Amino acid sequence: MNGSEMNIRKLRSAAMAISAAGVAISLAACGSAGPAGSNVSSDAATMWGLTGGNQPVLQKSVDDWNQANPDKSIKLDFFANDAYKTKVRTAVGAGEGPTFIYGWGGGVLKSYVDAGQVDDLSGFLKDNPEVKDRYLPSVLKNGEVDGKTYALPNNNVQPVVLYYNKEAFDKAGAQPPKTWDELMALVPKFKDAGIAPFSLGGQSKWPDLMWLEYLVERIGGPEVFANIAANKPGAWSDPAVKEALTKIQELVDAGGFINGFSSIAADSNADQALMYTGKSAMILQGGWIYQGMKKDAADFVKSGKLGYTTFPTVPGGKGDPANVVGNPSNFWSISAKATDAQKKAALDYVKDGMFTDANTDALINSGAVPVVQGIESKLEASPDKDFLTFVYGLAKNAPSFTLSWDQALSPAQGDAMLSNLDQIFLKKITPEQFITTMNATVGK
């Protein structure tokens, strides 16, 4: 082999390598541009939403926006709740997050703010007062961190509600509980009637938390959790926490929760199905499951068999019975890593595409209460007006609306809390052990 031949060979292999790399890059480019033929450009703003509940409403809102604004189109993908929470954080951490970051406010939002991953929207609100004015002020506040707005509410108020099956109550000859003692007295009544008193999606863990949130709220008032959220040392040692955990274990012991609750996942809506099929009489769940039941159990909801009420009071408790816990709303944050074009499209959508009349009506029709002002008449006109006005009143008249704890706390604390609360429901640990473990996570 002579020298020139060798050079040609080298040259050829180099060229091969370069063209291979070229192919790879162009393939990658295709990937990010999405399927050919769609009108979404590669620099379109991206949005990740959640499946279930508001999915069709959000899809419609974005479709309408894309049709009217092809130059500022948004590419929308949906994920299941639990999967979304891990995926979005990883993506944001890697600088690959969507333009619109769907969130709940609280500790997770704060961690994004601390890492400089989301834009400060205070200036946007000042320039566009009409955006600020459309929201219920108490809800808007949940998007603030250190006095600046980083997240804007994007859907509906979601207080946690006690739902019940009226047929099951007729069968057992029972009345919805107004106090914790009445609730405990209902347990044997329903068991005798062959109906499980409460359904619970225990495998998902966060439905367990609703019990702790409300019991602590009713027993000790909103200050108890406010102290915990403020990372005060020993905040979990408040006697209200211990009493609440003890009450939960008493209810478990009494057989209050349906057989097999720890293997029921809330993401598949099996927990609510147990209630509307009459296998269980009641379920403590978020306001959003009304939308699910309206779709999956239309007859049940339409025929008025679905009952709902507030969480019972606890005798001697300090909390105002009008206080609620849950999610004030979901929120959009705008990724700090998005391009200018993406950010512009995103903010324009927030301003002109969100909570349009059509969007607000669609939310109400789906069985949700949008977080905007002046919708009383619309709610009145809805076929779901009983539930919607109940939820609206609940949210509007609540002296305190505590954000779901797993969202309010830092992710590390939230995860430890859910794991340990699961252990409480399974009776693997005592309330004292729970409190000691949780006190050790303060500040993490």
Add this chain to the structure above:
Amino acid sequence: MASPVTAGRGVRDAGPSGWLAAPALIFFLVFAVVPLIGVVFLSFTSWNGLGEIKLDGLSSWTTVLTDPVTGNALVVTAKIMFFSFIVQAPVSLLLGVFTAGAQKYRAALAVLYFLPLLLSSAAVAIAFKALLDPNFGLGPGFGLPALAQDWLGNSDLVLFVVVFVIAWQFVPFHTLIYQGGVRQIPASLYEAAEIDGAGRFRQFWSITLPQLKYTIITSSTLMVVGSLAYFDLIFVLTGGGPGYSTRLLPLHMYLTGFKANDMGAASALGVMLVVIGLGLALLLQRLGGKNRNASQLEGV
């Protein structure tokens, strides 16, 4: 005839060019060694996945090693490994021997047995979750009280349910390995044994089993080391619950990293997992005997 032992030739000529290993080696370097170094580094830092990565000395390691959940995860992993092995190894060995037979009906059955291999772990998990549901599953559906246990919600039962589902999914794979192994055994061995008057059981014990020695080691290594990697199936089936009952090491690592967002501790768990996996693989290879080159077909 035993193959002639080649000696005295240079290493260079001993076999095909070492470059054949290059593609695999590059892949291994880029996708295994480099991330591994990253994980070792991260295990000495604290990082929540979003902000700055801060060097933090041994704090992640002390957190992980003093956390009772880690100890529990190790116990759960060992239990799943042990029970998976004692369930899967005999079943797949026997099925492998059975399906290796030349009869038509065995070939037909083999195709059926291998069906679970086509399904993804997530699909298997979702299907079993639905079948085992205490309120809407098989038992209540058919009105069979014996099947209406709280399979996935009972802390004592759930581990065995998980072992069963894992076996359901992976026995076909190991059956396939054994089937191939059995088919490689020269028929002349069995013919000779038959002439000597050995029965079926004796043939299995004295010919099939010893001849399958390396197949058994391969399959066992895959089973044991593989059980360190059971993640997807259990994640979907139980999510590690109820409580910590099925939270085995890989799942514990994932939940620590991506639910609690403690990447430092998760990396420390990852390093533990690698060390345990490598140790077990080496141990099993050792069990294969020192004289790896000894022929299994001496005198054939």
